[in-house]
Amino acid sequence: MARLPTTTARLRVxxxxxxxxxxxxxxxxxGFQWTFRWQFDRGELVVxxxxxxxxxxxxxxxxxxxxxxxxxxxxxYAFTVRASF
Numbered sequence: 001m002a003r004l005p006t007t008t009a010r011l012r013v014x015x016x017x018x019x020x021x022x023x024x025x026x027x028x029x030x031g032f033q034w035t036f037r038w039q040f041d042r043g044e045l046v047v048x049x050x051x052x053x054x055x056x057x058x059x060x061x062x063x064x065x066x067x068x069x070x071x072x073x074x075x076x077y078a079f080t081v082r083a084s085f
Contacts, residue, residue, distance in 0.1 A: 006081065
């Protein structure tokens, strides 16, 4: 059975606020870079710019939901995306 392609995504949390339930940061993978805003009370994720967004958005949301309470402002994190960019 062939192995699925994978890419490591690197994430940095820039700002975290519990008052408006917001997490902001940057994510990079496969030569692409994005900024994101996640309103965790609504489960709403905005990823910019649109170039390559479809490659990262679902995997990023899954990571944010899974690692939710472990993320801190200033922290650097990594997760695996099951795709080759």
